[in-house]
Amino acid sequence: MQGLPNQLLDLSFFQSAGPQLTVMRAFFCDMIVNERAAVTVKNIPTTVRKSDIYLTALNILTILLAYRSFFTRQDQDEMLVAFQTGLYRWPSAAKNCIHAFTLALHELPQSMTKLLPGTLLKVSQMMSTAMAVHNLQFLATLARLPSLRVNFTDTDVKRVFVIALQYINTTVDSGANSTPTSPVNLYIVQLAYQVLLAWFVTLKLPERKKYVPFIIHYLLLRSSRQSKDLDENIELVLDLLIYNSFADCWSKPPDTRPLQSGSKPGKLPSRTWVQGNSLLTSQVSSHPGWIDLTIRRPAGVIAFSVRLENRFKATTASMLPLVAPVAFEQLMSSRRAYTIEKGRKESAAQGLRRSDSDGFSRRRHGPVSQSPSARSFIESARPAALARDEQQASLDPSFLLAQFIHYPNLQFEEPSVLLPEDDAITRGVSVLDRTPVIDLHKIGVVYVGPDQTTEAAILNNTHGSRNYGYFLQTIGRFVRLKGCRDIYTGGLDTNDDLDGRHAIYAQDDLSQIIFHTTTLMPTLAHDPACTSKKRHIGNDYVTIVWNESGRDYAFDTIPAQFNFVNIIIEPAASFANVAPVSVVTDKGFDAFQHQFFRVIAKQKQDMPETGPLGEPKLVSGASLGAFVRQNAVQANIFSQIFQNSGNNAESHTSNARERLRQIKRIKERAVAAAVKNGNRAASTEGADGSGAAGGNRNPVVDEREILLDFTRFT
Structure with a gap:
């Protein structure tokens, strides 16, 4: 039996042995499912355990997956049932069974779809460190095959999150930040983090929010309630949750511009603040009335262009027209008009010219169509406009608010920390911008x-x-x-x-x-x-x-x-x-x-x-x-x-973890500089209310003045 798996690797030798392979498959499936090793295998040496026989039989079935053209669908299902049996019955064979399932996700997707809920339950019951890597690799593979999860319920999805979170939590000590020292443990944490992210982002956007409380609950089970500081692993998970809960977008804009941490002579005004575990940069645009916003997080970078609709008092000139959204709305208006007309006159729709077959009217739309930028936008927007419904489903209104809250430091009531305009901070932000988001x-x-x-x-x-x-x-x-x-x-x-x-x-x-x-x-x-x-x-x-x-x-x-x-x-x-x-x-x-x-x-x-x-x-x-x-x-x-990790277990980190640490270092420098310069009220106000920030402030008679004076952090 031991030599049979290697012999079966030669497909050309066994390509005419279909009937014999069918009998072989049935024999080993029956032996595994019904535990017939003692009956079917005679003269077992005393040095051989029964579990070794079952392990060899399971390895043979793994190779027989390649001969599935000889087997019926029911035969293929029975092979997967045998792997499921070996997964929980013989610990020494569990690793080989999960490997067979990982391969079967690609090779037998229809059979795996039926057995996945039960298989996932078995995996969740085998959470030993020895199985951690193999379980997580199986889940990582399944995350990339969403079509196989059509039979999944909320319970099944939550079970996946629990598996990943339990492996993340094994590295958390109560009240202290602890980092695993072995390469395998570091790998387990990174795999678990990736499984959590991969499964979360494959959910439909409206469904993601309902799993957030569940994930946070299990994430905090082993975290100390007395400590104000969250473990680094917890902070990374929370960051990926808030980043991906309200928008289905890539982790970085294609044309992100590196922004300065503050304004400099000859450049447009710019400010950068630390908010929780993110940096928010606001830069005045060269176009009147526009501001470019960039939010840097461990999980990615978000960019907005925001327009002030109010007119400036100092000028009567009109602000730059909002060309792109107007052009887009006119495109959609013509599309809707065409759809109505098509419903009324089907014969007319059949007579459309080929150039009009995308459903857009070719007529001009007044002043907008005269703008080169508008025309170029119209050309580039046609394919996107056809998929506008899907794009709207990829963005939640709460996405904007999520970028401006002090997450995850919501309870500490700390104001935003304005980054000083010094070389150390500028270098820190520059290093952060050069650190990839994935x-x-x-x-x-x-x-x-x-x-x-x-x-x-x-x-x-x-x-x-x-x-x-x-x-x-x-x-x-x-x-x-x-x-x-x-x-x-x-x-x-x-x-x-x-x-x-x-x-x-x-x-x-x-x-x-x-x-x-x-x-x-x-x-x-x-x-x-x-x-x-x-x-x-x-x-x-x-x-x-x-x-x-x-x-x-x-x-x-x-x-x-x-x-x-x-x-x-x-x-x-x-x-x-x-x-x-x-x-x-x-x-x-x-x-x-x-x-x-x-x-x-x-x-x-x-x-x-x-x-x-x-x-x-x-x-x-x-x-x-x-x-x-x-x-x-x-x-x-x-x-x-x-x-x-030979000499230093922390010498390798994921990019998200490295970005989190860089943001924290920038924050520490900014707070230290603020304290030194007297800009932090809690640290610099003297007994007489005249802080080191300057003698032009009035003496403090109400402590609420310190909290309400927004000029201290803007």
């Missing part, structure tokens, strides 16, 4: 051709096989490097195409990923060792290796200081049909999706196993891109934690 990852991708075993031969490849080309299309999208400014490129040249014309890039709510793909980088005649490629690959913690060499890929084939994890992909059948990429056809891509590939991870010897690829998995081409990308990102997170 986590950034760079992952290497190399192609190993037939019989290639050396670093030079592998890095000199300028193309790969057809299937390799299809794989690149499934892990992300191609982006032009030259002139690229809004996308993290991981050090790839964006000026002169020195590292190639294109790269592969992916993004979600949690991260941006750039793939350093060696076949997309130029191979230079004067650089046979490909040092320009090695410069990038050698600095990646994780490398995806597409191996068609016909041999096992050695971990140190491309040695590097940061070579921590190799995720190796190999065709599960023979290598006879390997051919260079030519014309990519839909038919060829369809064939790729139905092929299977052997995927396994190799890591540095001193690294613990933290994912489902410790044992080889057979993955279909249809699932390969998403499955490998997720495992590569998770491996990259742990590799960075593992590398940086």
Whole structure:
């Protein structure tokens, strides 16, 4: 039995053994569900435990997922029931079962949809530290597959939040801030935070608010009621909640301008205040009557442009027309008029010109249409206008108020702290602006051709096989490097195409990923060792290796200081049909999706196993891109934690945690400067009411004067 899982990895050998595999599947499912190991397996050595037999049987069923074309839907469901049985019945097999479920989320989505509520209940009952990483990785995968959660109830969603919150709370000591010291514990906290965020933002916007009290309740269960200071983990969760509860938007505006912390000679007036765990910057715009607002939080950056409707007393000139919203409303008015007309005269609608088929009238709209800026807005707004209903559902009126409250310091009644105009504060804000609002990852991708075993031969490849080309299309999208400014490129040249014309890039709510793909980088005649490629690959913690060499890929084939994890992909059948990429056809891509590939991870010897690829998995081409990308990102997170936690457990932090700490440091400096300059009433008022702030203030006769004098913090 022990050798059977490895034998089953050879799909070509068993491709004609459908009847025999069907019998094998039924045998092992029955043995696991009905606990028949003692009856069905004879002459068990005394050194072998029954749980070891069940573990081997479960590993065999995991490989048999790739042979599902031989099985009926009921057969597939029975395999998942066997994994569910092993999850709670044999602790030594629980990890392998959760790995099988993680793979089945991609490979058997319909069967998993029915079993997910029950499986989630079993997961919530197995909350040991040993299962933490595997449980959270399963939930992280499920978060990205919302179509599988159609049968979920409120109880199921809350159960996910409880699992993540319990793992976060394990790092909280009553009344003190405590940080886990081991790399695995640090990884658990970061994974739990990501699971919480990923699940929260996949909820429909109107549904998010109803889960906030529930999350806060469980978040504070182990927090000390006597301490005014919240644990850092709690503050991060609260920040992501208030940031994502009222708007479904990206974590940073595309054209965010770095704002100064205060006004300087020759520049427009600007002020920045600390409010709770956020910085609010208000800058007068160059357009009369407009103010640009920027709110910097640990979870992201929000930008507004606000217009004062009241006319200024000092001038009779009109303020800048509000072109964009007016143009948008006129577009929607014409759209509504067209819809009514279409309902009345269906035949007329059928006779619309092709240029009018988007439902917009081509007539001009008075003065607005004469403005170049209005015309350009109309052109760019047409696609967005068609989806206006969806956009309105992505914004709640409470979103504005949420940006201006002192969250999470609501009970302390502290005024906003105005940042002083000094170099230290300016540098602190500048550092905060340079800290990304989401986590950034760079992952290497190399192609190993037939019989290639050396670093030079592998890095000199300028193309790969057809299937390799299809794989690149499934892990992300191609982006032009030259002139690229809004996308993290991981050090790839964006000026002169020195590292190639294109790269592969992916993004979600949690991260941006750039793939350093060696076949997309130029191979230079004067650089046979490909040092320009090695410069990038050698600095990646994780490398995806597409191996068609016909041999096992050695971990140190491309040695590097940061070579921590190799995720190796190999065709599960023979290598006879390997051919260079030519014309990519839909038919060829369809064939790729139905092929299977052997995927396994190799890591540095001193690294613990933290994912489902410790044992080889057979993955279909249809699932390969998403499955490998997720495992590569998770491996990259742990590799960075593992590398940086050797001497200092806090040396690696997420970007959100780092931004929170930077905002707190800025606040501490601002408060210290205010106390020094006599601007903080509670610290500077003397007994006679004449504080150090200046002798032009009247003596204080009512303590409410201190609270009501808004000039102290504006």
